[in-house]
Amino acid sequence: MSERPSTPAPPELTCDRCQLPLVLGKVKASYLGNSFEVELSCCPGCGFIYVPEELALGKMAQVEQALEDK
Amino acid sequence: MNAIASPLADTESVCPACLRTLPARRVLEGDDVYLVKRCPEHGAFKTIVWRGFESYQRWGARGSRAATPPVTETPIKRGCPHDCGICPDHRQHSCCVLLEVTQRCNLNCPVCFASAGREGDDPSLAEIDGWIDRLRAHGSPVNIQLSGGEPTVRDDLPEIVRRIRARSFDFVQVNTNGLRLAKEGGYAQSLADAGLDCVFLQFDGVSDAIYRHIRGANLLTLKKTAILRCADAGLGVVLVPTLVPSVNVGEIGAIINFAVARAPVIRAVHFQPVSYFGRYPAAPADRDRITLPEVMRELEVQSDGMIRATDFAPGSAENAYCSFSGKFFVSGDGCLSAAATESAGGCCSASSGCGCGLPASGDDAPRARRVVAGQWAAEAKPANVPDIPGIKIDSFDAFLAARRHNFSISGMAFQDAWNLDLERLRECFIHVVSPGRRVIPFCAYNLTSMTGESLYRMTNDECAVA
Numbered sequence: 001m002s003e004r005p006s007t008p009a010p011p012e013l014t015c016d017r018c019q020l021p022l023v024l025g026k027v028k029a030s031y032l033g034n035s036f037e038v039e040l041s042c043c044p045g046c047g048f049i050y051v052p053e054e055l056a057l058g059k060m061a062q063v064e065q066a067l068e069d070k
Numbered sequence: 071m072n073a074i075a076s077p078l079a080d081t082e083s084v085c086p087a088c089l090r091t092l093p094a095r096r097v098l099e100g101d102d103v104y105l106v107k108r109c110p111e112h113g114a115f116k117t118i119v120w121r122g123f124e125s126y127q128r129w130g131a132r133g134s135r136a137a138t139p140p141v142t143e144t145p146i147k148r149g150c151p152h153d154c155g156i157c158p159d160h161r162q163h164s165c166c167v168l169l170e171v172t173q174r175c176n177l178n179c180p181v182c183f184a185s186a187g188r189e190g191d192d193p194s195l196a197e198i199d200g201w202i203d204r205l206r207a208h209g210s211p212v213n214i215q216l217s218g219g220e221p222t223v224r225d226d227l228p229e230i231v232r233r234i235r236a237r238s239f240d241f242v243q244v245n246t247n248g249l250r251l252a253k254e255g256g257y258a259q260s261l262a263d264a265g266l267d268c269v270f271l272q273f274d275g276v277s278d279a280i281y282r283h284i285r286g287a288n289l290l291t292l293k294k295t296a297i298l299r300c301a302d303a304g305l306g307v308v309l310v311p312t313l314v315p316s317v318n319v320g321e322i323g324a325i326i327n328f329a330v331a332r333a334p335v336i337r338a339v340h341f342q343p344v345s346y347f348g349r350y351p352a353a354p355a356d357r358d359r360i361t362l363p364e365v366m367r368e369l370e371v372q373s374d375g376m377i378r379a380t381d382f383a384p385g386s387a388e389n390a391y392c393s394f395s396g397k398f399f400v401s402g403d404g405c406l407s408a409a410a411t412e413s414a415g416g417c418c419s420a421s422s423g424c425g426c427g428l429p430a431s432g433d434d435a436p437r438a439r440r441v442v443a444g445q446w447a448a449e450a451k452p453a454n455v456p457d458i459p460g461i462k463i464d465s466f467d468a469f470l471a472a473r474r475h476n477f478s479i480s481g482m483a484f485q486d487a488w489n490l491d492l493e494r495l496r497e498c499f500i501h502v503v504s505p506g507r508r509v510i511p512f513c514a515y516n517l518t519s520m521t522g523e524s525l526y527r528m529t530n531d532e533c534a535v536a
């Protein structure tokens with residue numbers, strides 16, 4: 001879920017569908033009943049959220065595993 | 071007036087006198103659960119197993135997490151618990167495997183599940199290589215606990231740790247009374263340098279009177295010194311109190327306070343209610359036993375409610391009635407607060423990902439291994455994950471940082487010839503490698519009859535297999 005896009009993200013990221021540059025927006029990431037507010041690159045048109053691979057396989061995976069491990 | 075017994079479920083056990091397998095029944099009397107059985111030769115036996123029916127039902131609601139072991143090596147001939155090795159009737163993978171590297175000890179405790187003494191031959195390094203090679207051939211690396219006897223009486227213990235690490239086992243702990251760690255400067259560091267992760271330290275209380283009673287010597291100062299040595303060497307420490315009714319149950323709160331004051335060096339307290347196998351003074355009465363729900367209640371009472379019995383849950387992979395565990399955060403002023411209790415127990419694990427709402431049963435033991443290793447080893451340093459430009463993930467960082475300051479409290483109820491429930495034994499995930507290289511569930515390995523007869527520990531048959 002994204003809310004109120006604000007600061008521009010690095011200019012090289014563009015939404016393929018809307019052809020709009022992604023901007024930094026607040027995103028609520030939820031897993032196993034825990035929520036984390038982070039800021040990721042989002043499309044101001046369709047709300048698409050870009051999760052960098054290094055985040056998905058790095059700290060986001062660490063958080064997921066920590067929650068799974070109770 | 072005696073309470074009326076209501077049957078709860080049928081299971082199997084053994085006769086405490088002759089160890090033959092017997093039908094058994096769990097029954098409810100008043101608010102307590104007992105195991106009852108009758109041997110045609112030695113008569114009826116009735117033993118308390120759980121005091122408090124409300125928590126008994128909650129623990130049972132977790133359900134079985136049974137899984138087929140990836141490798142079984144002994145055929146079913148006489149039936150559980152007489153075919154361990156592991157046989158195809160077993161219902162859980164190995165999580166932690168004990169290697170008994172010596173039968174010698176530098177104490178002579180009145181209570182000792184291993185009946186350790188001062189003399190004896192140690193297995194050679196080549197024999198130990200054989201054990202760990204066999205374990206490694208079973209598949210993914212289990213957690214290893216070096217046990218005995220007192221493992222530190224071996225001068226080559228660091229070399230044993232090195233050899234285990236060289237075979238890519240991820241987590242190695244040593245079960246010790248701490249005497250050598252305290253007395254010999256540099257010894258803890260030599261174990262850490264070899265790759266040891268954790269010291270599983272016998273710690274029965276915070277007064278010497280307790281140690282004199284349970285261990286036969288004043289040991290508190292030595293325990294404190296051992297903990298300091300571990301801190302200097304970067305080793306995680308888990309305090310392991312053996313709880314004996316009328317001796318140290320009143321120390322539970324003081325032990326927690328002692329441990330929390332020394333967090334994060336002390337990573338956890340793991341309570342073990344006394345069980346009656348190996349060496350003990352006399353056949354036990356029910357008043358000689360403290361059951362897991364009583365330990366949880368004592369934790370609540372003796373912490374003035376800082377810890378609540380409801381902060382605890384059954385373990386994730388073993389039989390529910392074998393253990394409890396809870397995770398806590400340590401605040402700056404030394405208080406504990408329970409971590410969020412919602413867990414992966416009701417959701418797919420990342421690796422199974424089948425969407426069914428439960429992890430695949432075979433995932434439980436690997437996850438339990440990972441959780442124990444992560445909690446009991448020295449406080450983890452932040453993982454080396456580079457910052458990613460253009461995003462803000464402070465909440466992930468804060469969560470991961472807080473997790474590094476957590477503390478766990480757990481308990482495990484071993485079973486003896488009186489309270490042995492074979493349904494629990496089949497789901498055991500704490501195993502021992504026997505001298506014959508067989509992998510045997512801990513409670514079966516240590517099982518002794520009331521006259522001291524053992525099913526597996528160092529019998530002539532077992533040596534012949536070796």
